[in-house]
Amino acid sequence: MTKTEPAARPERPAARWAIDVRPLRIAAYRRLWIGNAISTYGYGFTSVAVPVEMFALTRDSFWVGLLGVAGLVPLLVFGLWGGAIADVVDRRRLLLAGSTLMWASTLGLLVQAVLRVDSPVLLLVLVAVQSTAFAVSSPTRQAIIPRLVPVELLPAANTLGYTTFTAGAMLAPLSTGPIFAAWSEPVAVAVAYAVDAVLFTAALWATWRLPALPPEPDPDAGAGARPAVGLRSVVDGFRYLAGAPVLLLSFAIDIIAMVLAMPRSLFPEVAVERFGGGAAIGWLYSSIALGALLGGLTSGWIGRVRRQGLVLVLAVVGWGVAVALSGLAHRLWLVVALLALAGSADLVSAVLRQSILQVHAPDRMRGRLQGVNTVVIAGGPRLGDLRAGAGAAFFGVSAAWAGGGLAAAVLAVTLAAVFPALARYRAPS
Template sequence: MDGAGGGEPLPEAVAGEAGVQRGVEKSGERGGWLSRHAIDVRPLRHPAYRRLFIGSAVSFFGYQFTAVAVPVQMFALTHSSAWVGYLGIAGLVPLLIFALWGGAVADAFDRRLVLLASSLLMWVSTLGLLAQGVLGARSPALLLVLVAVQSVAFAVSAPTRSAIVPRLLPDDEVAAGNTLNYTMSNVATVAGPLGAGLVLAHFPIAAAYGIDAALFAVVLWAALRLPRLSPETTKRTTGGLRDVMFGLRYLATTPVLLLSFAIDIAAMVLALPRALFPQVASDRFGGIGAVGWLFSAIAIGSVVAGLTSGWIGRVRRQGVALIAAVVVWGLAVAAAGLAHSLWLAVLLLALGGAADLVSAVYRQTMLQTYAPDELRGRMQGVFTAVVAGGPRLGDLRAGLMAPAFGLTFSWVGGGIAAAVVAIALGVAFPALRRYTVR
């Protein structure tokens, strides 16, 4: 900042600044690495974002109990990994249909009200899972229906929540807010499945659903406490098909974003081994007690990467970094599929999870950098369909390949294929590997 007279700084001022700089450099010998690499928590200073963060953190932790309980219950009812894979289809179809529409609705109406309504629907579906668990219903079809309803609610709430973040934070803190959100979700994905494993080992399946239903109430409180978030644009939108198509046409003009979606789909569809976890825990690692560690392993690596993520924002060649992260993800998952020790499998899956967080932060930040506010909901709808739809297709692929080709081939072959596709996309489409942050 210039002085009052607008002239050059005085010599003694320069000397003083030099002394301060020398002091910073000395202290940096001890704390410099931490200051450069520790996660940026500045977004938590903003009350509205902080409430949304807390609500999301608590509810997502609770959701992990359901995320583990549903496939465990399905496998217990059917003794089939294929049926566990069908859960992926039950979640995918509503997601693809409603995510784009949900994003358009978030652009057309008050995002606070959209988030509240979709969260209520998700809570109702969780209560349905609780009821069937308490009543002892033994219906795989009912599980598929309740998962589908839950997916409808998620398809609307997820893009709405993501589109809200840039409205609550200054522009220079959006990337930090995304990193905090991803790290929080992965902390929950570590702690939640471990807790679910303990609950499922000692209590009926309904207990896991009950914990989710109780904790989900916090996200309703967070949505109620948000400020009004009406559309900023003066353009009239209704959240209908025309608005959805306008968003897709906009996306078609940004090939880098399309390629970032393609590489994520390849990573999740080809490499994610989640549908195999109940069978692997039972056949290879001594019983259902290992399933919590398998479900948590990827998130453990993501948490470690998130807590040391200060360097992520300083990488300029983000296209190359994205490709490299997906290659590491695929190879780490493939190596984990060959492990016959639970702890080695967890360690390798954690390495893959660290790479996955890096790729996720870059993809989300790239998307939010391009899209104006009036299109953020629709762009986040596409992002949600890809990010949440890819794993569900991955569940289906892994679940169907295991009976036909064997457990090891389904797991290891998928990881190697994901790494090969990521490299091929980088070679075939220079726009992705040449992308540099603006």
């Protein structure tokens, strides 16, 4: 497919800061973005309804915790395998298959809720199927974007995607409140699943309208060679990653940020012990996403960044410092403001990391490396939750929260100084 070059227009001063929407002039990308935005909002209803239903069935938080395991294990396995498949088949067809499986799993959740099956095990199975579909779809979708937009608009396209994702993550849980207030719990759960199932059709429509996206020829392969899908293909992806220090360091610095400085698991205790409970818990959980949303809406400058590696490092350092300071604050408004600042820095780092990956990796490797990226961004925060909870048990909440943020900032600076390839990386002209 020939990428559409947006027409040059005089830039107004406000446009230097406002979110860059030029990728939306490209029809295929615009449809994909609209479909993802609507379906992400819909998925937020399911993300609330599933733990609510599980707790209603079991009255046991252990079973609710098992939902995280049921979602993480398929993600780790099929994220890598799905990325390998995306490098050797038509990506439109693979995304359509993964999206169809995702939709089917949501319909399964709806049916079991309507029929009142009341099976915790079935809920775990359906969550695992949904996670499998996401693990295949996510790296495929990200590997498609560089085939739809010109390279200079990749940061803008990634910012648009990340901003709408965080908006959905904020708005959907808020929208479930009236549903659970208006109906009894079993009915409200079914309604939430139904909303997700209906809205997800937008993603199916957008995927169906994509052009054919067969794999591009591998210049290193011999004539007539057919790429294989399997363990060897996954290993080849890791071998390529080991020889690409810029990409390897971008993954490493994200793991540092998420594992050492993710404070989510401390929010419930801090809300009660420091702020007396009530609405504090909602503000804490929404603060990072709020900052990311505001950062996205004022992200026009990101597309003009040439020293992408250096700004990525600075964004991670900013994330760590803001998290550390928020852990020491004892006024709710200040904690929320600092976490929002951290969320804004996280948006910058996520956009630049994704843009570097999409440009630096050849098309024949993009699916596999996006699979690794999916595992990193999904596994890092979960390990961070474990790290923060264990640290609080041994050293107290403030030390686990603030100390983790400070450790992330220091280690990010150290990594950039010892291995300068990432900080020296510049976006291609």
